[in-house]
Amino acid sequence: MVASDRLRRSLRRTALTWLKRCGAFHFVQSSDWRRQRLLILCYHGISLEDEHEWRPYLFIRPQLFEQRLEILRKGHYAVLPLGEALERLYRKDLPPRSVAITFDDGTYDFHHQAFPRLKQFGLPVTVYLTTYYSDLQCPVFSLICSYMMWKARGQGSLNLNEFGVPDPVNLASAEERQKAVDQVVEWADKEGLTGEQKNLVAARLAERLKIDYQAIVQKRILQLMNSQEVKQLADAGVDFQLHTHRHRMPRNEDLFRKEIRDNREKISSMVAGKRTHFCYPSGAYRPEFLTWLATDGIVSATTCDTGLATAESNPLLLPRLLDTTGRSDLEFESWVNGIGHFLSSGKRARLAFVPD
């Protein structure tokens, strides 16, 4: 972390501590200003093992997730189902302190780690499910390559020629690892490999990296939930919504709409009901997407841009708060009560994973 970031964090912590002590947290939390706003929380994964050390902005520890739920409980936040929250937002009929919880992608850890905790706290949740990997039952290729290279970061320099990486990779360097992952993914796509073939490549890469691939696969790290798990959670009240079939947003309208259609059909084969809520994969959007989404009957779309939603927010460009490992409880609390809005620089969140 550079010195200016450290200083900013330290100033923020001091300011928040002081604001909490002097009653400003409570003041904003109970204000009409906050009542007119909805905070949509965005999560990706709750670690099965050490994923939060690999990507701290995408994964958090189970214990940290529990702490967040405890803050919501203690602060008497009204955690609403996403559909109801949005209806009430635009009807200007939100209860005080409203929050909605969303998870992107639908990786297996949601089933194993997040859902049992949400159930224990009695909280509703929406999962934006990407579906290409639902029936493949192997880890998402680009992610598992990145994860395994990170796990092998102590192994020095390695030649990965056979995977389409021309130069030796210094595994200690995050930058070199990312470059190598991009090259492997590009090579696999150029070769026209299927999902199953990519899985064999990942297994071979694991061997080269001296990693136990079977153990990773068995733990279901970086795998999507399967149809049965999705059904089971839907029966238990989890709301499943759209996130594209292949986790990508083609710039061509026909391909873009095919992504939505395939995603919708796949989810419909698992869960009854109509799906009209969408989340942009990787938080990336373009102006033309809004028209295409509206044509396909999408009534809301969430981004990874930071902020609270108001009745004036464009329903197809809703901001959220991406909760990450680096966010302290105090900072999280400042966002759910609303203070965070006043201390935010309005920066866009970091992107989620690179489309496969």
Ligand SMILES: [Zn+2]
């Ligand atoms: Zn995603």
